[in-house]
Amino acid sequence: MADISSNFLGIKSPNPFWLASAPPTDKKLNVLRAFEAGWGGVVWKTLGSQVKNVSSRYSSVDYGRRRMMGFNNIELISDRPLGINLQEITEVVKLFPDRAMIVSLMADNDRKSWHELIMKCEDAGAMGLNSILDAPTG
Amino acid sequence: MTERGMGASVGQDPEIARMVVGWVMEKATIPVITKLTPNVHSVVPTGRACVEAGSNALSLINTIQSVTGVDLDTLVPNPYVAGKSVFGGYCGPAVKPIALKMLTTIAQDEITSRVPVSGIGGVSTWRDAVEFMLLGASNVQVCTAAMNHGFRIVEDMISGLNNWMDEKGFDKLEDFIGRSVAAITHWEDLDINYHHIANINQDKCIHCGLCYIACEDTSHQSIHIARGNPYNKYTIIEEECVGCNLCKLVCPVDDCITMVEDRVAPEYVNWKDYQKLGLPLNDH
Known part of the structure; x- marks a missing residue:
């Protein structure tokens, strides 16, 4: 049997399949389910200054009889309090230490905000950071 | 884009990207992956700026600005929010070919190819994952397929990758990562x-x-x-x-x-x- 374990910059995961920073990775309950299913790692949904999301949030393009050939999303970064996200990240890392835990960040556009957020994420147990310079819908 | 007054322009301008990644690298003590926007004519200038500013890795693509359609009864584009809509971020199987092209340009560039890349953009099956890895991604990230079918799709991805590697005689991922990059040439x-x-x-x-x-x-x-x-x-x-x-x-x-x-x-x-x-x- 081939060895499908992955080493990304020293961040190890049992397989090369991570969940991208998006709605499925925005809280402990989902991420635990993902890890139980076998995902190698997650990029926790982008943290920054807390936002408010709207309803509705998604639309899609169907093609023929297939649903969701393309998917469109207007959800912003995490709308949960930063402290809760960080606490849950710590808890998940303790429960699944063999999985990659990357935290996605988009701080306000100044050096101090980025530094504070990076420090908090590292303290929470992040193994890597995903810096978002783009508008992170989803 | 839908972010409130920030974001897109930072990722589209190489010099601003260089500055922000610089801030991140001053503080971070763990690996930093910078996610690139596809909403540019080429991801190479922004990718180069991020690598030169010290980013340890790149990931791409983020979502593509889109309008998915207009409701022909209400005449309001979707998704609908109280009679209005906004440009959203497009992803899913439809964007895979665009993601693969952008990934290849990163793998072919002498500066951006110095760092590992995490591949994103419509990965739904183990085959998609292998294609991203053949074109230079060290691993892949998935979202839409999980939102469509649930987390258990990873079981097929794991067994499919294993079977394909056994069939092709690859012992580890590094044996095939980037193997197809050189096969894309100039016309x-x-x-x-x-x-x-x-x-x-x-x-x-x-x-x-x-x-x-x-x-x-x-x-x-x-x-x-x-x-x-x-x-x-x-x-x-x-x-x-x-x-x-x-x-x-x-x-x-x-x-x-x-x-x-x-x-x-x-x-x-x-x-x-x-x-x-x-x-x-x-x-x-």
């Missing part, structure tokens, strides 16, 4: 003497005529129709076929139409050599 380096022509397997043909219509109306009139009862018979006019693949692409039967190699000449000749030699241009 002027392609071999002009390479030629293939279509062949229709008459045992598999269901006589639907889709290949005939496509070739007749929009391509090179290279399929002959012999009208019959109850079925018409379709055969390739080999001297007219330019080997475009269209008939094979429209054929609804797997492996019914195959492309058979039929070189013009044995030696490799690219476009520059071809011009120097004064060889003939299209003769039909």
Whole structure:
């Protein structure tokens, strides 16, 4: 049997399949389910200054009889309090230490905000950071 | 974009990206992956700026700005928010080819190829994942497929990857990461003497005529129709076929139409050599 374990910059995961920073990775309950299913790692949904999301949030393009050939999303970064996200990240890392835990960040556009957020994420147990310079819908 | 007054411009401007990544690298003590926006004409300038500013890795692509459609009853584009909509971020299987192209440009560039890349953009199956990795991604990230089918899709991805690697004799991921990058070249380096022509397997043909219509109306009139009862018979006019693949692409039967190699000449000749030699241009 081939060895499908992955080493990304020293961040190890049992397989090369991570969940991208998006709605499925925005809280402990989902991420635990993902890890139980076998995902190698997650990029926790982008943290920054807390936002408010709207309803509705998604639309899609169907093609023929297939649903969701393309998917469109207007959800912003995490709308949960930063402290809760960080606490849950710590808890998940303790429960699944063999999985990659990357935290996605988009701080306000100044050096101090980025530094504070990076420090908090590292303290929470992040193994890597995903810096978002783009508008992170989803 | 939907972010409130920040974000997009930072990721689109290489110099601002360089500054922000610089801030991040001043503080971070763990690996930093910078996610690139596809909403630029090329991801290489922003990718280079991020790598030069010290980013340990890149990931791409983020979502593509889009309007997915307009409701023809309400006349409001979707998704609907109290009679309005906004541009959203497009992802899912439809964006995979765009992501693969952008990934390849990162893998081919001398600066951006120095760092590992995490591949994103419509990865739904183990096959998609392998394609991203062959074009330079060290791993992949998935979202839409999980939102569509649930987390358990990873079970098939794990077993599919394992089986494919065993079949191909790859022991570890590094054995094939980036293996297909060099196979994407410049148009002027392609071999002009390479030629293939279509062949229709008459045992598999269901006589639907889709290949005939496509070739007749929009391509090179290279399929002959012999009208019959109850079925018409379709055969390739080999001297007219330019080997475009269209008939094979429209054929609804797997492996019914195959492309058979039929070189013009044995030696490799690219476009520059071809011009120097004064060889003939299209003769039909």
